[in-house]
Amino acid sequence: QSVLTQPPSTSGTPGQRVTISCSGSSSNIGRNAVNWYQQLPGTAPKRLINNKNQRPSGVPDRFSGSKSGTSASLAISGLQSEDEADYYCAAWDDSLNHWVFGGGTKLTVL
Amino acid sequence: QVQLVESGGGLDWPGGSLRLSCAASGFNFPDFYLSWIRQAPGKGLEWVAFITSSGSFTKYADSVRDRFIISRDNAKNSLYLQISGLRDEDTAVYYCAREAGDLGFDYWGQGTPVTVSS
Numbered sequence: 001q002s003v004l005t006q007p008p009s010t011s012g013t014p015g016q017r018v019t020i021s022c023s024g025s026s027s028n029i030g031r032n033a034v035n036w037y038q039q040l041p042g043t044a045p046k047r048l049i050n051n052k053n054q055r056p057s058g059v060p061d062r063f064s065g066s067k068s069g070t071s072a073s074l075a076i077s078g079l080q081s082e083d084e085a086d087y088y089c090a091a092w093d094d095s096l097n098h099w100v101f102g103g104g105t106k107l108t109v110l
Numbered sequence: 111q112v113q114l115v116e117s118g119g120g121l122d123w124p125g126g127s128l129r130l131s132c133a134a135s136g137f138n139f140p141d142f143y144l145s146w147i148r149q150a151p152g153k154g155l156e157w158v159a160f161i162t163s164s165g166s167f168t169k170y171a172d173s174v175r176d177r178f179i180i181s182r183d184n185a186k187n188s189l190y191l192q193i194s195g196l197r198d199e200d201t202a203v204y205y206c207a208r209e210a211g212d213l214g215f216d217y218w219g220q221g222t223p224v225t226v227s228s
Contacts, residue, residue, distance in 0.1 A: 002154065035214030037155070044205060044218045045155060054213060088155050090214055098169050099145065104154040 003028065004089050004102035011108040017077040020105045022089035024070050028100055032092045034072040036065055039086040039104075048087070049074070076107075084109045112136040112217045114206050119222030126196045126226070132189040132206030132219055139187040140164070143209040146180060146191045148202035149221075156202075159191065160209065173199075196226045 005023040012018040022034060033052065037045040049055045051067040064075045072091075076083055089102040118130040130146070145160040159170045159180040168180050179192040189206050203223050207215035 033212035033214065037215070039155075044220050045215075046218060047214060047216050050212060050214060052212065056216070086154075090155075090157075098160065098171065099157040101147075101155045101157060 002103040003093060003096070003100035004091065006087075006089060006102035006105045008103070009106045009108065011110055012076075012079045013110050014079055014081065016079045017075060018079060018107065019076075020074045020087055020089075020107070022072040022074070022102050024072070024091060024100075026070055027095035028070075028091040028093040029067055029072050030070045031094055034065070034067050034089055034091045036063075036074045037088045037090065039088065041085070045088065079109055081109045083107060112208070114208065114217055114219035116204065116206055116219040116222035119204060119224045121225045121227060122196055124196055124198060124226055124228055127192070127194040128196070128224060130191040130193065130204055130206075130222055130224075132191075134187045134189065134206075134208075137208070140184040144182065144189045145207050145209055145215065146178075146189075147205045147207055147215070147218075148200075148224075149205070150199070150202040153202075158204070161189070193224070196224075198226050200224060201226045 035050045036048040038048045039045040049065040051065045088104045093100045113135045115133045146158040161180045165182045177195045181190045203221040205221045206219045208217040210216040
């Protein structure tokens with residue numbers, strides 16, 4: 001049971017906009033930055049974006065991050081086949097005093 | 111460029127011990143907190159442990175406390191994870207990752223697999 005809650009799966013067609021939610025609490029998302037990680041099949045995770053829309057170089061602006069209260073969202077616009085991956089949210093938890101992850105969302109591009 | 115390269119994984123018996131290493135390059139190693147994160151086969155990411163930049167403070171997930179020890183050698187730009195009392199549920203790919211405040215884990219290694227089996 002993950003501290004942060006994500007839907008197990010979602011899907012979309014090329015060109016579509018999809019969003020992935022991440023629900024937490026006042027001790028994690030409510031107080032701290034939320035980061036999103038993309039894990040392509042068979043590879044290590046890589047940092048994608050945070051809720052302040054800070055992206056590493058090379059991550060297209062089709063990806064956007066936001067949060068409101070104790071929930072965060074990752075939006076992907078202009079969906080492409082190469083976006084098919086697992087996506088994880090994570091945040092620091094002030095009560096547990098350590099990092100917490102969501103269970104991950106598998107994105108399928110139909 | 112920033113690189114993190116893990117090693118030391120392998121196959122071991124329940125109750126056994128392993129020492130994982132993570133060699134860092136391309137950044138000023140002593141400036142950063144570091145974590146170990148693992149992923150069991152077909153499962154999600156699980157944070158395991160972190161260590162502060164000087165190594166003076168560490169924190170562990172409840173699932174590994176008292177069995178895992180995270181350490182670092184800033185002179186050698188290396189991070190370690192000593193694993194003892196291996197259990198079946200420790201079977202996973204273990205990643206080291208650099209922490210960067212609001213940017214979270216901004217760099218990850220490629221991972222080293224640990225398999226616990228009798």
